[in-house]
Amino acid sequence: MRGDYSSAFENSPRTERKSQKGLIGFVRKLITLRHEQGKRHSPEELVGTELILLDEVKTKVRERADDPGADPVVLLDFGGMVSMSMVRIAKALSKEIESGEVAVVSSSLKFQPDEFLSSNSDISFTFYHDADVEKFYRENHHRVHFVNGDASTLRDVSIDVPNVGQISLNKHIDIIHEESVLIHGRKNEIDIPRLGNILADKGILFLGTSEKQINMSYPRPRDRSDATVLGRENLSEVGMTPRADIEAEQRKRYFVYQKQ
Numbered sequence: 001m002r003g004d005y006s007s008a009f010e011n012s013p014r015t016e017r018k019s020q021k022g023l024i025g026f027v028r029k030l031i032t033l034r035h036e037q038g039k040r041h042s043p044e045e046l047v048g049t050e051l052i053l054l055d056e057v058k059t060k061v062r063e064r065a066d067d068p069g070a071d072p073v074v075l076l077d078f079g080g081m082v083s084m085s086m087v088r089i090a091k092a093l094s095k096e097i098e099s100g101e102v103a104v105v106s107s108s109l110k111f112q113p114d115e116f117l118s119s120n121s122d123i124s125f126t127f128y129h130d131a132d133v134e135k136f137y138r139e140n141h142h143r144v145h146f147v148n149g150d151a152s153t154l155r156d157v158s159i160d161v162p163n164v165g166q167i168s169l170n171k172h173i174d175i176i177h178e179e180s181v182l183i184h185g186r187k188n189e190i191d192i193p194r195l196g197n198i199l200a201d202k203g204i205l206f207l208g209t210s211e212k213q214i215n216m217s218y219p220r221p222r223d224r225s226d227a228t229v230l231g232r233e234n235l236s237e238v239g240m241t242p243r244a245d246i247e248a249e250q251r252k253r254y255f256v257y258q259k260q
């Protein structure tokens with residue numbers, strides 16, 4: 001596989017500070033969230049990509065329905081932070097989550113919803129602009145597993161699934177969703193195939209970060225957008241190919257790959 005493995009982008013305090021500097025991008029996302037909320041009739045209504053992710057999870061649940069020993073279907077929001085969309089999806093899948101058929105996970109370098117909910121930061125102020133959304137989040141975030149880790153460490157993380165027990169995320173993740181995370185990445189040529197590597201067989205990867213976004217960010221956008229293109233090419237070396245059907249639907253928003 002091409003790329004430099006020697007100094008992988010890890011979970012360092014410097015990294016975390018840099019990601020805090022991505023605050024402007026995050027606030028932009030919150031504005032988008034507000035805009036999207038305008039299209040919803042309630043905080044729990046699913047729209048856009050949320051419906052596509054839900055559909056992919058349900059397809060995998062159906063495929064495993066006849067196998068009592070099958071692994072739970074695991075959906076990971078890589079760098080999800082608040083992961084409002086995952087909380088919505090988890091609410092829609094409450095029954096399957098309680099039975100252990102599905103687990104929804106959100107990873108961050110350093111984020112836990114309880115700290116967020118009890119803080120008076122500007123971020124939470126923006127988020128809480130809508131009391132109904134805040135109430136929905138408070139009542140439903142427990143359905144999602146919030147874990148800390150990056151592309152190199154998530155394989156060492158386990159979650160506790162009802163009726164199943166502890167499962168390692170390594171090779172047990174069925175769907176990974178990424179948005180506004182790899183835009184900060186310094187080693188996307190390595191981190192993108194690492195995400196492919198921790199997926200289970202037939203796992204699906206939704207990459208939301210585009211070169212266009214990286215080119216508007218800093219530092220060294222050219223290097224990092226080249227690394228991102230290389231990272232997607234490197235996915236073939238962990239057995240992943242583009243999923244043209246989903247890509248057609250979400251072409252403007254995601255690069256979608258599936259393991260063979």
Ligand SMILES: C[S@@+](CC[C@H](N)C(=O)[O-])C[C@H]1O[C@@H](n2cnc3c(N)ncnc32)[C@H](O)[C@@H]1O
Binds near residue numbers: 009081110111179180
């Ligand atoms: C701007 S927030 C994006 C949140 C969410 N995905 C969204 O679109 O609203 C960035 C998130 O990515 C995580 N993050 C940043 N760099 C990362 C890296 N190299 N590896 C893993 N997670 C990272 C941060 O901890 C944070 O949770």
